[in-house]
Amino acid sequence: MNLPETRARTEADQTVAVTMTVNGSEVAMSLPARVTLSDALRDHLGLTGTHVGCEHGICGMCTVLVDGDAARACLLFAVQLDGAEITTVEGLGRQDDLHPLQEAFGKHHGLQCGFCTPGFLMSSYDLLTHEPEVRREDLPAELSGVLCRCTGYRNIIDAVDEVAEAHRDGLPGPGNCGKHALVGRTPAGVSGSGAAAEVAADEAASGHPDEITLPSGEPTIGIEVTSQLSSSPEQVARVFRDVRLLARCLPGAELTEELGDDWYAGRARIALGPVRLSFHGLAQVLEQSDERIRMNAQGKDTGGGGAQARIEMVAAAREDGGTSLQADADVFLTGRIAGFGRSLAGDVSRRMFEDFARAVDRAAAGEEPDASARPPGALSLLWSTLADRTRQRVRRVREARRGRRPRGRHGA
Numbered sequence: 366m367n368l369p370e371t372r373a374r375t376e377a378d379q380t381v382a383v384t385m386t387v388n389g390s391e392v393a394m395s396l397p398a399r400v401t402l403s404d405a406l407r408d409h410l411g412l413t414g415t416h417v418g419c420e421h422g423i424c425g426m427c428t429v430l431v432d433g434d435a436a437r438a439c440l441l442f443a444v445q446l447d448g449a450e451i452t453t454v455e456g457l458g459r460q461d462d463l464h465p466l467q468e469a470f471g472k473h474h475g476l477q478c479g480f481c482t483p484g485f486l487m488s489s490y491d492l493l494t495h496e497p498e499v500r501r502e503d504l505p506a507e508l509s510g511v512l513c514r515c516t517g518y519r520n521i522i523d524a525v526d527e528v529a530e531a532h533r534d535g536l537p538g539p540g541n542c543g544k545h546a547l548v549g550r551t552p553a554g555v556s557g558s559g560a561a562a563e564v565a566a567d568e569a570a571s572g573h574p575d576e577i578t579l580p581s582g583e584p585t586i587g588i589e590v591t592s593q594l595s596s597s598p599e600q601v602a603r604v605f606r607d608v609r610l611l612a613r614c615l616p617g618a619e620l621t622e623e624l625g626d627d628w629y630a631g632r633a634r635i636a637l638g639p640v641r642l643s644f645h646g647l648a649q650v651l652e653q654s655d656e657r658i659r660m661n662a663q664g665k666d667t668g669g670g671g672a673q674a675r676i677e678m679v680a681a682a683r684e685d686g687g688t689s690l691q692a693d694a695d696v697f698l699t700g701r702i703a704g705f706g707r708s709l710a711g712d713v714s715r716r717m718f719e720d721f722a723r724a725v726d727r728a729a730a731g732e733e734p735d736a737s738a739r740p741p742g743a744l745s746l747l748w749s750t751l752a753d754r755t756r757q758r759v760r761r762v763r764e765a766r767r768g769r770r771p772r773g774r775h776g777a
């Protein structure tokens with residue numbers, strides 16, 4: 366008798382590991398099953414060239430190539446694509462060596478506001494590679510899967526037609542695929558076509574630098590947080606000895622590669638309200654024992670910021686059998702993230718360390734850190750930070766009022 370096949374069911378929030386090749390680079394991600402390919406590209410890999418319009422498969426803004434064919438990235442779950450090869454608009458050409466389609470869009474003023482441009486470029490690429498003989502009169506229908514809000518189809522069609530005429534014998538392939546194509550924006554302070562993940566990918570690909578050199582001046586943020594854990598020092602030591610487990614305790618962080626010699630590559634995400642930061646970087650563990658871990662780390666945000674940090678955590682036994690965990694960090698910020706201001710960035714960082722300490726406590730007690738809870742609900746971090754400040758302010762005002770109250774109220 367044939368028994369019915371048992372199918373494993375994956376919950377929407379369950380984290381699934383997926384490996385895919387994006388613009389020629391292999392990337393490994395751990396994502397909740399509900400994350401779409403467009404969100405994975407934009408939020409997890411920093412490839413914001415893929416635009417998102419309707420998220421219903423109608424507008425075509427999110428078009429990318431999946432195994433060589435055009436596909437709506439908003440209609441695919443990233444975890445469906447294990448082993449797939451994805452090409453996004455960032456992979457099409459380089460700033461200093463554009464793809465013919467990109468050149469033609471510029472030349473014929475097909476860029477207009479630019480919102481639909483990535484979708485049109487990837488759709489046109491798909492069209493001209495699959496149908497190199499396509500005629501001009503068929504272009505409106507062939508490209509109707511992408512909607513332009515600027516209604517400037519004439520210029521777009523002129524551009525695609527010119528490229529079709531020039532490349533009947535075969536369209537040049539994407540010109541920016543390889544480990545240099547993982548990020549679309551160049552952060553401040555990085556010249557040429559470099560970008561955050563490029564740098565990280567370069568560093569990861571070439572091993573690691575000799576050391577992380579921290580700026581010599583005053584850090585942007587100095588953090589000192591002491592948390593009281595109910596776990597015993599022996600239990601906490603187990604977490605301290607396991608860098609992978611330790612990384613999973615840090616909200617929004619993911620260790621992506623062990624580079625040897627106590628070097629690690631990873632990424633971390635945080636969202637401050639509408640601003641999403643996605644850091645790729647390296648960490649070097651300088652000292653690791655049962656009660657102390659010391660490391661330097663550096664990362665670059667795909668949107669143009671940088672962070673370097675000196676971090677030390679010390680676990681000390683308490684009389685009641687618990688552990689006191691002290692975290693000290695000097696953080697140096699550059700780029701747009703530095704614009705948040707020391708005070709707010711400091712509050713948010715401190716709160717992250719507190720969340721980290723709670724996760725260490727749970728991990729020390731044998732609980733697996735909750736991967737689905739990451740990245741941190743940084744909006745809630747922000748809210749709770751602001752709420753704390755408001756509470757402090759209200760307390761100060763009340764105290765000031767009490768101080769002003771006539772002293773003789775009860776007869777004094």
Ligand code: FES
Pocket residue numbers: 416417418419420421422423424425426427428437438439440
């Ligand atoms: S965002 Fe995917 S089709 Fe509109």
Ligand code: FES
Pocket residue numbers: 475476477478479480481482512513514515516517
């Ligand atoms: S150029 Fe503006 S939406 Fe198409």
